[in-house]
Amino acid sequence: MADELEFKSLLSNLLKARFPYIYIPTWEEDRVLSVINTISKDPNLIKTSRTVYIWKLTTGLTKNGKNVSSDTKSPLKALEYIEKTDEPAIFIFLDFHIYLGSTGMCNPDPQIIRKIRDLSQLLREGKSPKNVIFISPSVMLPDELQKEVSIVDFNLPPVEDIMNLLEDMIVVNQPGKIIIDLSPNEKEHIAKSALGLTLQEAENAFARAMVEGGNFNIKKLDVILEEKRQIIKKSEILEFINSDLQMGDVGGLQNLKRWLEKRNKSWLDSAKHYGITAPNGVLITGVPGCGKSLIVKAISAMWQLPLLRLDIGKVFSGIVGSSEENMRKAIKIAEATSPSILWIDEIEKGFSGGGGDGGTSSRVFGTFLTWMQEKEKPVFVAATANNIKMLPSEFLRKGRFDEIFFVDLPTxxxxxxxxxxxxxxxxxxxxxxxxxxxxxxxxxxxxxxxxxxxxxxxxxxxxxxxxxxxxxxxxxxxxxxxxxxxxxxxxVTQSEQIRAIREWANVRAVAATSADDSADYIKEIGESELKPDKHGIDEDIGSSRGGRAIDL
The missing domain is CATH 1.10.8.60 (Helicase, Ruva Protein; domain 3)
Known part of the structure; x- marks a missing residue:
């Protein structure tokens, strides 16, 4: 509930300070309207109680559900009504963005924009406190209103609200034909898996899970993930990876597998009893073709979390400033679908620190680094790299990734x-x-x-x-x-590169292969059977192991 309390505090302060125009971008009209109504009557949040008016294109201005005037369907008439109103009030305009910016169907209306600017001083200095709040799924502001309007983010519902919704739906459906088979921990897991959805989307997902097969259990997590998949499909930068690959489908790498298994469900409240938080991520480097990408896909199945692949190439575009915005957008979507796994394949190609682009790469890289260091949402970053030497040193220090694993030639x-x-x-x-x-x-x-x-x-x-x-x-x-x-x-074909990777990993990374497998590497097959000259294989490449042989 912390996000909602912060929102109430911020919004009430803006109202008391007489900010004339407040813009709240959200799809959840009902939930934000409920919060605004609470603020308008709570003496602990706002000193002077205020009447709430709501404007829709279909109804005009309404007060307590009743029209105040038949001609206020016109946006200009509605703004004129605000000018004439003497009582303390909050005027909420729904979907007013169509008059403020180009939508492909409608250009900004100059008369409405001028009227909004004219009304601004009256709202700030009038006898009765009055504010205007715009609620819309997207932000559209013409240049003329950039200094007049304050944008306030309204976060998606917290886990407490989703848990309450889940409990209510269970109570309503339990006496019927729906069989509910969920432990308290499983309820928490399902509620946290629905983070990133609106309450309506979460309700739809829970309802669908209940009607499919007439039961609701932890196996219905796939239904929740399907709703999240819809969010990702609307993004061109992130791709939802639907993989049925299991950890058992990846040969070897027992050290890395054990490390991942120990961190399963660490985003649940039960982990807080041990004073731990969800892991930041893991960087997997090593020889190409040795299973780095495979094991990232398998993490999704092990942890039962959505896997999102970030295409660094799509982050960068030709429009100045859009690359940074694309990265921020990708981060926001990943956090909206958290807990989740963000996969960046061959990360060195996107974040190698090359110049020649006016500093765009550095700014995008800086945005990503700052987020990794300070992120609070449980987004696990799983990055793979073939040539880790190309990555800047600040990317590899502790705090960015929890561990760096080296995947060598298989034993x-x-x-x-x-x-x-x-x-x-x-x-x-x-x-x-x-x-x-x-x-x-x-x-x-x-x-x-x-x-x-x-x-x-x-x-x-x-x-x-x-x-x-x-x-x-x-x-x-x-x-x-x-x-x-x-x-x-x-x-054989890349022996020099493999040797260089091993030299780097030997002191900087943990071996993904278990210590037992590495120790028995030569002993199990016998020196006489190795035949290192069969393809001209360098004996050092064929036999030695890279990475610290720590058994996790």
Whole structure:
């Protein structure tokens, strides 16, 4: 409720100070009208009680639900009525923006703008305190009114209001045919998942969740996320990623997985008992094709939070000043849908600190850095980078990200796990024939693929299946051996880059691979079976591990 109390305090102070025009951009007319009505009669907030008038194009000015005059449907007549009114009052104009700015259908009305300016001094100095409040979904102000109007943000409903709405709907529907199966913690989880929605949107989401299957439980979180997806669809900068990828679909990286698991649900109130807050984010760097993007997608499923991808390229545009505004808009949407995960893929390409753009990149970068340092909403930033050396040093200091993880070439055990995942996902009895999948088979392929990244292992499986498909027969082990033989791994083509990344990560990042997997890397497969010269693989690249081997 803190946001609403701050809004009441700010708005009441503006009214007492006789600010003539106040503009509140919001979709929630009913909720903001309720707050204004409360302020108008509360002696603790405003000394002189005020009458509330509401103007709509369809009804004109109304007082206590009744028209004050039949001709006040005209905006000019409504403004003239304010001029003649002697009692202390608050005049609320709904959707008045169509007269104030270009909407594609209507240009600013010069007569109305002039009348608003003429009325300004009277509102400030008149005998009775009077204020005008504009309520509209969007802000449209002509240059002539920039100095006359004060804009006040009205935040979306806090979790307390959403929880009250949820409880009311449960009470109303529980005696009927709807089966409610939610623990107190699950109710909190659902209410916090609905943050970023208006009360009407939240009510629609809860109602839909209840009617689908005739029950309401924690599994209905997807319905809430679908409502949030509608918000993101209207943004060109953010993309809602709908992924069914599970953590079990990502081979290895046990250290990183455990770190993420420990921070699950840390945005709930139960975490406050331990004196902790929701994590800021994680930066995952390392060798290309080793699963950085995959594990970010899997976080969404593990934490049951919406995953939003920020396209840095769309943030920058040709109009001066619009790039900074695009970044602020993206941040605002991410916070509106919080708790959420904000994914920035290959972040070094957007925030490398390059010049030549008049300082636009630096300003956008500064906006993002400041937000990461000071953000209060639970937005978890998951960033991936292939060449972390391109990032400015201030981006990497503690406080921006909670941890920096390094994803190296997969170990023997990790490669075996990756083969297992892709084989299980693609093979069926018809394709397999008499072929048997077992640990020995995965181990054999893992031995043959020293120095291969996860993406290359996936393509080896796919290429092997194409061999069998082209001959219309079940698979054979030779299919995968042939595919391996024909693949030149990244550890050969980019050996210098990989070595440089490892040198950086060895003292600055935590290894995503568990200490146990790294320690057994050589021991499990044996030096004689590594065959580092098979593709000319550098032995240092094939065998050494980068990143601090801390077991989390």
């Amino acid at each position: 023997y055990k990790e490669r075996s796990d990756i083969f297992h995942i892709h084989m299980k996902k693609r093979l069926n009895k018809e394709v397999m024939g008499d072929f048997k999948l077992n640990d020995d088979f995965y181990s054999y392929l893992a031995k043959l693929t020293e120095g291969y990244v996860g993406a290359e292992i996936e393509q080896i499986v796919i290429s092997g299946l194409f061999e069998a498909f082209s001959e219309d027969r079940p698979i054979k082990i030779e299919d995968f051996e042939k595919s391996i033989k024909n693949t030149v791994p990244l550890s």
